[in-house]
Each structure stands twice: as C-alpha cells, then as structure tokens.
Amino acid sequence: MAKPTVVLLPVWGAGHFMPMIELGKRMLRCSDGALSLTVLLMPAPTAQAVSDIAEHVRREESADIRFHHLPSVPLPADHTGVEEFISRIVESHVPHVMSAVSALSCPVAALVVDIFCTPAFDVSSALAVPAYVYFASGAAMLALLLRSPSLHEETEAEFFDDSAVLDVPGLPPVPPSFLPATMLDRKKSTYTWFVYTGRRYTEASGFIVNTAAELEPGVLAAIAPTVYPIGPAISFPAAAENNPQPHECIRWLDAQPRASVLLLCFGSKGILSTRQVHEIAHGLARSGHRFLWVLRGLPLDATQGAREARDADLDERLPDGFLEKTKGIGLVWPKRAPQKEILAHASVGGFVTHCGWNSVLESLWFGVPMLPWPLDADQHLNAFTLVYDMGVAVPLEMGGRQEPYVEAAELERSVRSLMGGGEEGRKAREKAMGMKALCRKAVEQNGSSYVSLKRLSEDVLRGAIQFE
Ligand SMILES: *[C@@H]1O[C@H](CO)[C@@H](O)[C@H](O)[C@H]1NC(C)=O
Numbered sequence: 001m002a003k004p005t006v007v008l009l010p011v012w013g014a015g016h017f018m019p020m021i022e023l024g025k026r027m028l029r030c031s032d033g034a035l036s037l038t039v040l041l042m043p044a045p046t047a048q049a050v051s052d053i054a055e056h057v058r059r060e061e062s063a064d065i066r067f068h069h070l071p072s073v074p075l076p077a078d079h080t081g082v083e084e085f086i087s088r089i090v091e092s093h094v095p096h097v098m099s100a101v102s103a104l105s106c107p108v109a110a111l112v113v114d115i116f117c118t119p120a121f122d123v124s125s126a127l128a129v130p131a132y133v134y135f136a137s138g139a140a141m142l143a144l145l146l147r148s149p150s151l152h153e154e155t156e157a158e159f160f161d162d163s164a165v166l167d168v169p170g171l172p173p174v175p176p177s178f179l180p181a182t183m184l185d186r187k188k189s190t191y192t193w194f195v196y197t198g199r200r201y202t203e204a205s206g207f208i209v210n211t212a213a214e215l216e217p218g219v220l221a222a223i224a225p226t227v228y229p230i231g232p233a234i235s236f237p238a239a240a241e242n243n244p245q246p247h248e249c250i251r252w253l254d255a256q257p258r259a260s261v262l263l264l265c266f267g268s269k270g271i272l273s274t275r276q277v278h279e280i281a282h283g284l285a286r287s288g289h290r291f292l293w294v295l296r297g298l299p300l301d302a303t304q305g306a307r308e309a310r311d312a313d314l315d316e317r318l319p320d321g322f323l324e325k326t327k328g329i330g331l332v333w334p335k336r337a338p339q340k341e342i343l344a345h346a347s348v349g350g351f352v353t354h355c356g357w358n359s360v361l362e363s364l365w366f367g368v369p370m371l372p373w374p375l376d377a378d379q380h381l382n383a384f385t386l387v388y389d390m391g392v393a394v395p396l397e398m399g400g401r402q403e404p405y406v407e408a409a410e411l412e413r414s415v416r417s418l419m420g421g422g423e424e425g426r427k428a429r430e431k432a433m434g435m436k437a438l439c440r441k442a443v444e445q446n447g448s449s450y451v452s453l454k455r456l457s458e459d460v461l462r463g464a465i466q467f468e
Helices: 013-032 047-058 083-102 116-126 139-154 189-203 217-222 248-254 274-287 339-344 357-365 379-390 408-418 422-443 448-464
Strands: 005-009 036-041 065-069 108-114 129-134 206-209 226-228 261-265 289-293 330-333 348-353 369-374
Touching: 005 013, 005 083, 013 036, 013 047, 013 065, 013 108, 013 129, 013 357, 013 448, 036 083, 036 129, 047 065, 083 108, 083 116, 083 189, 108 116, 108 348, 108 448, 116 129, 116 189, 129 139, 129 217, 139 206, 139 217, 139 226, 139 379, 206 448, 226 448, 248 289, 248 330, 248 339, 261 274, 261 339, 261 408, 274 289, 274 379, 274 408, 330 379, 348 448, 357 379, 357 422, 369 379, 408 422, 422 448
Parallel strands: 005 036, 005 108, 036 065, 108 129, 129 206, 206 226, 261 289, 261 348, 289 330, 348 369
Antiparallel strands: none
C-alpha cells in the first residue's frame, strides 16, 4: 500500500519555502520511511522566486517527495500588506487545493500550511484531514497571533496610539514600537487578515514551530495549543554542492582577525533608501570596526509583496570616497551573499540583521550576537525577543515607527557597544554562545526538538485518512 502523505502548502518567499521543505524532509527521516510528502506549489509572483523554486524542485524531487503545481490565480492588485496579499492568494486557491488533496490515491496524514495560509483550512475541515500550521517564525510571534483576536476585542483604540505596553503571554511587556506594522493601523484590510489568521488558528490540530524549547521557554510554557518546537531547522547545502573555490566574501574573511568583523545583511527584501545607506556608511567608518556589508540595489518593481532587491551599483549607492576610505577594513558586497557560510566563519563577531527569523536562527546556531534592525513583518517582535528575552542582542535606536531611520552616530554607538570591550557586548556574546550550545543539543538524537519531531510524526501517522 502507498505510504501516507503529508501535504505541504508553502508560500514562495525565500524565508518560507525552503524552511518548509526542510521541515518535511525532517518529518520523513523521523518517520523511518513511513511517510511521504506532497508539496502543493502556488505559482510565485516574482521572477526570482519562480527560478529559486524551480531549482529547489529539481534538487528535492524524489519518490517520497512529490511536487504538484497548482494553476495560476489572479493576484490581488489592491492589497494593503503582505499578510493580506498571501491570504487572498490562498483564498483563491482553495478550490484547487481541494481537488489536489481529494484526488490523492495514498492516505492523507495531514495538511501543513504556512503562517498566513489559513484559508486552506476550509479544505482540511471539509475533508476531515488534521491541519497544522508550520510557523517559520518564533514562538513569540505565534503567541502574539494567538492573542490578536482578543486584543482586537478588548480595545477599539489603535495599538500605536496607546502609550501602554501590550501583554503577550510569556513575554516581558511589549511596547507598541515592537509590534508588527500590520497591527498599527486597524483601518487597513491587512490588519483584518492578521486577526482573521489568529481566529482560524483555533482550528489547527497543532503548531510546528521553528524554534527550540530551550530558546523560548517562557513563551512556550504560556501558550495553550499543541506546539511542536522542532528547530532550529536550518538547511545546509549538501557537501557535494559546495563549490571547491571559496566565495570571495569567505576569502576576504580568511584574512581578518578572529571575531573582528561585523556582518550587515538585511535579507532578500531588505531595501534601504539612499539617505539611509549614506548614514550607515558614515556610522561604520566612524566606528572603526571591520565590516562585511551586503548592500543591495533598489528594486525596479515597488509593488508590495512582489518586491525584490537587485544587485547594487556601488558607485551609485555609496557616498563618494567611502570605498577608498575603508579599504582594508571593510568589504561591501553588492549581490546575494552566502549568509550561513559567512556567519559560520570565525572572523565574524557580530551581525546587523533585519531579524527575519531564519537569519536569527542562523546567527544563534553559530553563536553570533546581534544588532537588530527590523524592517517589516514579524521582525520588530523578533528584535524585542532578542534584546529583552534572550539577551543575545544590543539595542539599536531607530527613531519613530512611522519613518524609522538610524543616525550615523547611533549606529557608531551601538556597533562600538556590540563589537568593543564593553559590558553590554560581552553579555550578548556570552548569551549567544550559550544559545549556540542549546540549539545544537536540541536537534541531536534525543534532544528536545528531536523528540518533538518524533512525536509529530507519530501523531500525523495516527491521523492518516484514505479517500479513494
Ligand atoms: C536515545 O534514546 C534511546 C532510547 O532511550 C537510546 O537507546 C539511545 O542510546 C539514545 N541515544 C543517544 C545518542 O543518547
């Protein structure tokens, strides 16, 4: 008889697609070959995502991992944020997901959907298939989403206007400046979709979270639903795919002293204005610390949800004379960079990050302390967790939420604090090294995440349903 299959519904974004495939592969391994995977692919809205996904499919497709392309649907043209953009696309896909799942000839063990794909719960409830959310962010963000329907009902005021701090289970009180942007304007439809997601979470059989019990113990203890902390699930390229010729960034790092280099990287969608880029340049130069700065170009298409950074023209983006002035202590890299390899390098001693959850996990995995520079989505809450819950980061003052902007002097101050000999930096380094040990222990055989993954595989196998 055909093996029961776990149906995955990932979204196309770089920070979501691969982590979900990685989760699926870990579930397969943990089930000792009892499960298979069926991945439903929604057509990606950007050329970059289309080609990235095609490459992953070529690499991962096998007898036990099958990919099913869903037809295209019209993209929402008038959305007010990425939460709404994704949810509405998924909503249009519901009939296609329904026919794909009900046509499967093998037993269906579970439907696992991405964070904002809860409209697909219509399918799991109609077919009585257990539904899970793969939460590719931290437990803190999950706690906030679970809490959002009641927060919405408790007050009619804007969370932004409220000078009071927010109570999120298991976290220290959260000031409004650390809430996701989508919560800061209740009139926008993306906010409505955010609360919608929180409401639909009550239908989930469980939440699979890319965190480890030891990383967020307070939050995990404080939330009620069934949670499987299975992380950090980080995908590393197979050894055979490693280019024998080291990347130029790695060769440059090889020549730098141990733990001396500050990495700056803002993610695949992290685009900074020219004014902000100049301010960073001045701050870095004044700090005197070594740096590797991954600087991307402004996108051609500014449509939200379809934005992608391009390779940068450094002469155009940087202040005159900056490259000459910092020659020898800094490298500015204008393209995509191998972030995991860079973080793994002994010369890296700190990370200015946009706080995308995958970047956070990679930094913890390699024990690199952070300087959080959140831009969007869950990143502000992640920054809050890093500084005020985990203590692995030094805070950076970003000015107001409406027009966040980091002054050169503030960057200089915080870089010195993180990279210099002071108390604040020393504490963050120590905590980050502690987290590195916890992360590695969690995923070892019999570690907390390993045990959780085992339990998940057993639970989904028990729930398998045959349609044909
Ligand atoms: C994990 O637990 C099993 C069952 O208790 C035991 O047989 C095995 O040796 C353990 N493995 C490690 C690496 O501790």
